[in-house]
Amino acid sequence: MLIRKEILKSSRISIPDLFFFVVVGGAILAVTTTAERWTMGFQRDVPIDLSTGSLLTYSLLSLTRGIIAYLISLTLALVCGYLAAKSRFWERIILPILDIGQSLPVLGFLPGLVLGLVAIFPNSNIGLELACILMIVTSQMWNMAFSFYSSLKAIPPEFIEVAKVSRINPLVRFVKVELPFAATPLAWNSLVSIAGGWFFLTVCESFQLKGQSFRLPGLGSFMAEALDQGKTSAVLMGITAMMCVIILLDFIIWRPIISWSQKFRPDDLPLGDIEVPFVSLMFRQSRIVEEVSKYFRALKQKARPYYLKIEEKFPLQSKELDSLSESKGSDKKSIFKLFKSQFRTGIAITILIALAIWIFGQLYLLVKELELKDWILITKSALLTLSRIGACLILATLWTLPVGVLIGLSPRLTRLLQPVIQVFASFPSPMIYPLVFIAFKSIGIGLGVSSIFLLMVGVQWYILFNVLAGSVQIAQQHTDSFKLMGLGWKEHWKKLYLPSIFPYLVTGWITAAGGAWNASIVTEYLDYGGHTYSTDGLGALVTRATADGNFQLLSASLMVMVGLVILLNRSVWKFLFRYAETRFSMES
């Protein structure tokens, strides 16, 4: 160890330094390439270069889109979560929006978004790029906002009281108390969000609208082109590149963030074994990083007296403490406040109702031309897609349940396979839909049935992940006691595994079903090799209406889909969730 360190020190540039260069250089390249793209004249359908060399550029472009989208999502999530947690007024508005947003099959709104934004920026690519980014944002911000909101709500009151008593200003409180508390769940939710984001990214990079194809250069369009031309080597390269991006992100972003966020775990439990993330290891050993951070530390030291002076002049005190004493001091003011907040709520509700009436009016105008047979078609398609999603969930559960339990009960297997499953779950399934479809077609199975399996490709991992998480929780004491009581495998499943896992399984189903509605839009209607394959279903209806530019049918289908999703969430899933929570909670 010592010797190795010496060698690294003696040479001018060490491996960690090199790593540092790669990361910084890559970031610069990504920014410039993106900037160049954005300022170029509008290009609806860019030619895609299938050479290996261009793959790096495409990867960087896709990555940049993903990162920008994530940063926007994070900002929105922080703002929404904070507002909802801090004010009753905003809570009442934001929570329902988050709830609906989470269950929307957002992919259906892509065409509207694209047309709108392209119209706003007719002479540049910004519109198309923005559409792609916003699409990702609308897919990933909800669960992050929810997690941040519930973390803020769950902060033990004594922490807030300490902050108030010590008169910390709200900004410092946010950074030192609230953000740390929310860090761990926010990090995990970010990971899930980014994984889901890839799905939308690849779809958005290449799609058909009104018979025209819209394309953005990136990994998604590279794959689409490679599949279209039937170039196996390019297909494989595309898959590899995507895998690399996912694994790289995992290494240089997620692992460090998650292990960093572990520092803020509110409980005083021992941390268990946390591996030192690769990146911080690399950065710690890099001399350049060391020099730079030394410089900043010195700078901070120098700036300190000035900072203190500023603080003296402008005392950073909590306004809330003042308002607290205020409200105690005079009843008049608090009554006035109450009236003000009532008034505010009233106005907000009025605006909301007006907005809702207006939207429904517009929607009605849009779909009033549709005939009865259109509505019958929509209903039939909806039922078909619904049954496909049901079949998909059942089939996925059939294999993920035993496999998940098997892995989860063995700590060794869990350690080994969890990262692998994570990568699989992150992989955007639309990239390989055509491949799976071809495989099924070659054995004589049409899209009607094989689209069930296409759905599975994407969403089965959510179920597996949750089953895994559930079975990891099963206490050793229980398995020990089952062994001693001489109970067989049937009893194990009936009395121990299934009940323990059920709450997790429901969560997995809900997530998978949500993903499946979105996926149905791209699995029931495939463009591949110059041919279009489609089967009956609501997803296909949405895609076909989009391709034909039939906006009446599109709106009606979307309305039905959204309505159905919300209805299912409110009834079936909510019921199962409640049932699982009350009946099978591990808390005894």
Added chain:
Amino acid sequence: MIEAPQKIIELKGVHHSYNMSSGQKIRVLQDIDLSLIPNEILVLLGPSGSGKSTCLKIIAGLLEPTQGNVLLNGTPLDGPNPEISMVFQNFALLPWLSVSENIALGIRSMGLSQDVISERIKNVVDLVGLEGFEEAYPRELSGGMKQRVGLARALAMERSVLCLDEPFSTLDVLTAEGLRRELLKLWLSKKTKLESIILVTHNVTEAVSLGSRILVLGTNPGTFRLSIKNDLPYPRDEKSAAFRSVVEDIHDVLTETIIPDTPEWIPPALLQSSLESIPPVQVGETLSLLEHISELGGRAKSFDLASQLMRDYVHVLLMAKAAELFDLVDTPRNDILLTDLGRRFVKSDVNERKRILNTQMRSLRIAQLLKDKIEGNEDKNLLWRDALPWIQEILPNEKTEEVLDTLIQWSRYAEAFGYNDDTEEIYIDHWS
């Protein structure tokens, strides 16, 4: 010629080691020979980390020892032990099953008729006093009632040996006391098929009040230090002289394994060279202990201290050992006695205390070694993870992370070494 009693379970030359995540192998059990005969309550007594629970798992056939044999009625045991039932520390009840369903779980696989099953459940519910709670769910029960369910489930299986793994340690003192008495009554009444009991505990009083034979385990690695035959008639009076004498004997053994009495006088040079780690105790609690002893006039019995401070006896001993390392106390036999330095220390303010500890720390061998190690580095600091293999090298038989963390904690108080949690660097603070 008296025939040797028949042995139900026998452990012969059992060793067991665990692999730590750091790649280190920790030997938890060494050279364990043990046998269980009919009609006895065998107690495995030891501090945490002595491997007593591991030992019980091996007896139950839930864990295969890395070395050695387990015999059941003379034949090697393979898989879960069919002669035993077990009661767990955290009850191990399934929250989604009612009390009677939880109890039924234990006899489900025996192929009994429904009538026999209900008969048996009714029987054990009666025995442990759960009438009226048959249809309740575990979450509706208090800790004591939950453990009754655990006991009922084990009894319903009608096995000849009952294993209890720290069964009362999560319960409050009164509840534990009551349950202990009931368990004893149940066993003495012979109303069940129960022949023998194996109890794992770290509570000396509990061990002496229940055990007919007590095996005392020591730590690092877990080996038997003492086997005591305890013939006091049941029920036992904790205040009686005979009871106290058994307790004293056990304390002596525990003290001897943790703070071995050293010869009268060792040349200081030799004392300095012996390498000892600071026992895994907190600075704050140790200081409180010293203050408490000072209030008692500077001398106290460690067992009295344990009961006054409501701390585990072994833990008190470890604190005493830490204080002794810094020359603040002496530990003749079972007593803890403040030294002159210790008296001065207790009377001082925080800064003076830190100064004293700092001085003492600088004469600690392990601290000196750490200083040399840090000074040997170009950056004049030592990364936490680089310190681990080093500790393992100089103290191969101890838990390296625990040793290092304790050392850092004490050093921070004494301001001898500092530790930056962000960069994970250990550095020299005040050393003169």
